[in-house]
Amino acid sequence: MSTVTHSSPGESTTVAPASAAKPRPVSEFLSTYVFSKDHKVIGLQFLFSTLVWFLIGGLLALAVRWQVAWPWSDVPVLGKLFAQEGGQMSPEFYTMLFTMHATVMIFLVIIPILAGAFGNFLIPLMIGADDMAFPTLNMLSYWFMWPAFIAFGASFFVEGGAASSGWTSYPPLTTNPAASPGSGMGQTLWLIGLTFVGVSSMLGSVNYMTTIILMRAPGMTMFRLPMTIWAMFITALLQAFALPVLTAAGFMQLFDRSIGTGFFSPEGSMINNELTGAGGGQPLLWQHLFWFYSHPAVYIMILPAMGMVSDIMTCFARKPLFGYRPMVYSIAGIAGLGFIVWGHHMFISGMNPALGMTFMVSTMMIALPSAVKTFNWLGTLWGGRIQFTTAMLFSVSFVSMFIIGGLSGIFMAATPVDIFIHDTYFIVAHFHYVLFAGTAMGVWGAIYFWFPKMFGRTMNEFWGKVHFFLTFIFLNGTFFTMHILGAVGFPRRLADAYHYETFHHLQPMNAFMTYCAIGMVACQAIFAANFFWSMFYGPKAGRNPWNSNGLEWTAPSPPGHGNFDVQPIVYRGPYEYSVPGCEKDHLMQTDPPVEGMVVAAH
Amino acid sequence: MRNRLAGIFWSILFLAVPVLGVGVFAIAPSIDVWLPKDVSSHGKEIDSLFYFILALTGIVFIVTEMLLFWFIWKYDAAARGDEKATYIHGSHTLEVIWTIIPAVTMLFLAIYQMNAWADMKMRRPVMKPTVEVVARQFEWRLRYPGPDGDLGTPDDLFLVNDLHVPVDEDILIQLKSMDVLHSFFLPNLRMKQDAVPGMKIPVWFKATETGQYDLVCAELCGWGHYKMKGRITIESREDYDAWLEAKYREQEATQPEPMDEIL
Amino acid sequence: MTHFLPFLVTAMNRHSTFMCRNRFSLSPVALVLTVCGSLLFVSGCGKTPAASFRPNMVEAAKQRLKPEQEEQVATILEAMFGTPDNPIAMPETGLDIGKLRLAAGPVHSDIVGRKNGLFREHCSHCHGVTGDGMGPTAAFLNPYPRDYRPGWFKFKSTERADKPTHGDLVTILNNGIYGTSMPSFELLGEAKVDALVEYVKYLSMRGEAELNMMRYFFELDDEDEGKLPETRDFLVEEILLPVAERWQEAEDAVIEVPEMPEVDLAESIAMGKELFYGNKANCVKCHGVTALGDGQANDYDDWNKVVKQWSDEVQSSHEVSTKEMSREEKAEHREYLARADKALAGDALEPRTIQPRNLRQAIYRGGRRPIDFYYRIHAGINGAPMPAAAGTLTPDEIWHVVNYIRSLPYEFDGELGADRSMVARDRL
């Protein structure tokens, strides 16, 4: 089936000029411009959609920060939309804000931008395939995001507002609509949206796995794959194995809410004088199921960035990746261990404390592959010939920030310390260092790096660096401070914590963080302007503007339909930079071997 | 040469990360943005473990960030002239070293703290509950067992939000939730435990100093989560008994109290 | 569009330079649209709403008030009570303006450590800025948050129809109402609780004055041309004072509580039990044979009853045939019904039945002190179906019932079906 559906756009292309005299039906317009099956277009569709959501999520975060810094004061701009009677942000709206900030950022930005946008765009290009294995499925994986977009977007405007039980959606707060305004229609829409995101990811991951396994160019062995592809491959595996659990759990919660099954509500638990369901369930069951997906999801959210950063860094250090195989194994190790550490989100949840010990050990162990990766990145920089392009700066900052995010994780893995810092801003600092300072920086790096391939033009380097500099400064101003707030025990998710004497004096510090956050969002305007300007007016890029090695750089920029005008044949791995005896400092994967050149075994 | 300046600029930016990072943690205690005062017997263990991990991660943090800085400072293309990058694919020895050292450290860390964890969450003191705390949206309902020491008898004392415990004694709290998840968080006693509907979870600690401290809800429990504020009063045995007695008398009132007592 | 497409397709296939023109022709449009869309999105649905008291639209629609009449009421109320940000306490109300200012207005702090706008910070999410029990979370709570406007309060030490004393309301704020969504505010401290109570009284007086005025339109003579007289005699003497005086008289209306009779507790409980199940006190009729509160499931409290009855009325008015009506009558009828439907949908919560208390859970809304029980049995519960027993039972008998009820959570009565799992020992 896939062959048939795939070939149709190709055929129509060749037929089009001949039939130009005859007006084409609307369906052609749709299949060319909207329901495209070209992996690059789908990737860009993902990219644009997620960037819009990135903006929305960022604004939500600003509103959250505003309330944390100056509780109950009028929120500028956004306040117009959602203020309660009297112009102030109501606490239920605040809970909705941080819930939707997390939801949007995780499910509509990070996961789709990594797997959806870059996965789609890069996988066929980097392995030398003309398209994905299942183009229709691929198209569907994008369009299945739309019900999710609509569900999440619409949920803001239904009665009671959007979901407001945190992105973790812990029952019974979520299973009983009487528990919170956002647990009404908003939560149902949240679950529906989540399901569609899941379907989309699943379609994507099936496609990626098949494509990577079956459609590599001649000579492209598994151990000649760039790290990006390895990361995408393992991410796809993670998704394929973890997602069904979340989807099942989501349906269970939906049933709890709609037909009173009571998977997650215990016997006789009352909310607002209404029974929470049939009983016989356990709230902790949801936590287990949810984190069984969502902990691996944390790696889904960073592994592709790690892969892309490895590729960018080798290119601009002009040096082979230090320890290619250990890097691959550590990604696999992170993924494998990722399945057995979910309990560290639940140390104080009421789960058997003995389980806490085992999860603590496995969690400590996951620091290993992360450490290996960090050291190997440092090793890659060592002895390199570093070019400070914007993409490189973002990649280096990824490593720098990932060190912070990784190390702060050890505090939480230590169960006794976790008793104190659980659910405080220490956690917030930790995951923002991993997901924002880590992944988002990686994503920016990747955008600057592959932009020429996407649009045939390069982004402005000067403004790119300004963007990097400001983002880097503000990001650390915002998130590093959170560590010490966490050390005071400042809890997450409080609309107003200052009536607690313990936290009363932290307001100025929060105000500082909010100023930084505002700066951080504001300087994204530079990025947006640069992005759109360069798309049309940026300097034209050739096929290989960075003198990089990957297969994608052998295709035209931007690649046409079918990607390669010449069948790429792969002779070596992707990191052969500065090969002794070679005239240029890079040796592309497709460059035929030259007599006498010394290249490492793989 | 302009390129070299750029390299210096960016290297220093990355140098700022460890410098300012360590700086923030060094200054924080002096501006009172640091661990709140500990008044529990087990808190010292948590704090010392926190400091231990802080030192450990601090060292790793400084070393790796300094290496990062040094590499981008030194291996800037502009600084290397015509020299090519080193053509090296890795080092087996190094990989082994930097796998084993963290592994050993991490294992040590995990085993080192197991005892502390067991003390705080697994080795429950054998005694009747001092008080039952029932969390609900958005308050802490307290039930003291009354003179007979048993919960669920007519002499139970019912209170709200205002938790009192005697100092220097083992306290066993029976934690429940009526509706959704809550978390019983005493920052000054380094104690946190989720309250789960349908479960009776024991929480124990021993307070070492008298005083009044915050009782915070740390698990999102709905729109009013932020206002679910309680207070713990740690007082001497005599004061505690007198307080219990007074509260019990109040609960058994058969005549109105004078107005000034209510206000 | 149809002629544009093949052109574009052809152009693309040729990969020629005029493609550039083409690309610019589309992109700016898209850009402008995107920017406009985002701007619209950000600017949202209008301005930040200023805090204002919402008129009692249910009563207004019920009394078929005209817009100018509604406006007159709103204006008079603003003259007498001010706005949510700037309350006014006329001397006749006996309210303390200092306390009101502490509680009113947006949440802010004028001096370090002193927070104003207490009501909006702590109360308005449920009770609404107007005290109409229609805050943003109201619809999700069971029971609904109290609507102060009719001036009915349930748990108090005064006779049924009287207002609660200041102390009664302070007690409610300090203890919360266990079994409802009303939490305890004790830790706010005395001064703040005091200010909040004063503000609740203020809102209640305002609401009652509003109701009185809206109802007064019906009483007007024809020559008044549908306008309330704006004189001090009418507005203060007829409308405000009757309400304010009852609040001021509350302290004198406290129920006298005789001492508990000196009988053995077990004996007293036995007598109380007899009364509970007997034909005299009849508690069993609503609280059920098992005392689980399952004896009466389809009654409404007064707040809900008002809505329920009117909505039933409106419903049956919908079914009235309009054949015999004149054109004007028809239009009037239709407008009334349209306004009524809107008011019921937007300004009233779906009426909900009230359940008699489950007496085996040891959860008592009105307080667990013996004296709290005495008040409730003596005077009944204002606004709720619970009737008064004062004339029917002697004080001693009331005390017996009190003792029996207090023992119920700990009583195991297999015969009556009070399941062990339902008693306080295990349930709470």
Add this chain to the structure above:
Amino acid sequence: MRNLCLSRENCLPRRVGLTLGVSSRPGLQWSVANCLLCTMLLCMTLLCTMTGCGQSRLPAPTPDSEAAIALRASLASDSAGGAGGSEVVSTGTGWGTLTGRFVFVGSPPAAKQLIVDKDTAVCTAEGRKLFDQSLQVDEATGGLANVVVFARKVSRVKEREMPEEPLVFDQKVCEFLTPVFAARVGQPIDVRNSDPIGHNTNVSGTSFNQLIPAGEGTLFTPARETGMPTMVTCNIHPWMKAYAVFREDGYVAVTAADGSFTIPDLPAGEEVELQVWHERSTGPNGALAADMPELGWSSKGRFTVTLEADGTTDIGEVQIPASAVGS
């Protein structure tokens, strides 16, 4: 799936060869157009979902703040006087009796059966059924019972003694025996319970909500006027419903089964305004409208008559259409 080609170089990708040479189509332009289209679509969807912002509530009137400030000032000064509400000035002499009859036009609908789910051994013994009594029409005469007629404002009140015998308000087999009753303020009412089961009697708008033990009674003395009739219920048996009207001057009557009413001793020789009420009326507050312009019958259910001294004035048959009582 015979070959997973994990490391085989000769594993040819399936379609690269197929498409070689056809990749002449530039990617940039149409993908950009495409993506912008998607972005726009996204923004538009968000805008569309925002329709929820539209208010569906009744528009609230805005107070006239300037007028409010002026009024506030005038209320604060004691000088701002003026009579509140107009007093009726007496112009006539003597006393007269008012009488009339209410007739239901058309055929009355069948009464609804009430749901009795409690104390059925007493209330619905031997298959007895209880019916809604809100619309009682005499079959023979078409008279409409339980219409309340009372004088709104009178210039003078004839002194009559307060009856010493309490008015009996009884309930039997779970029904109030008098579905609508009138009393003078200060007149004692004996609220009785002739059932073998307990009732409670809840007179809304007053402080009276009392337990009435089986076979006993309790006295209730209304202290204030009700205005329009107020509802009386039994909370133990929620289907039980009656209406009471208490008037200071006692000029109040409830129509009998044949629809007739009589109010004696009204001031004669001057205009007297009367108010008419019925439980089922569709008018405001239960005001019963009738098409009698000669009496100046208004939509507020009011009419005016001038009575002859020492005589009886009959307003005749008042025809009430089905639509006026919501049927």
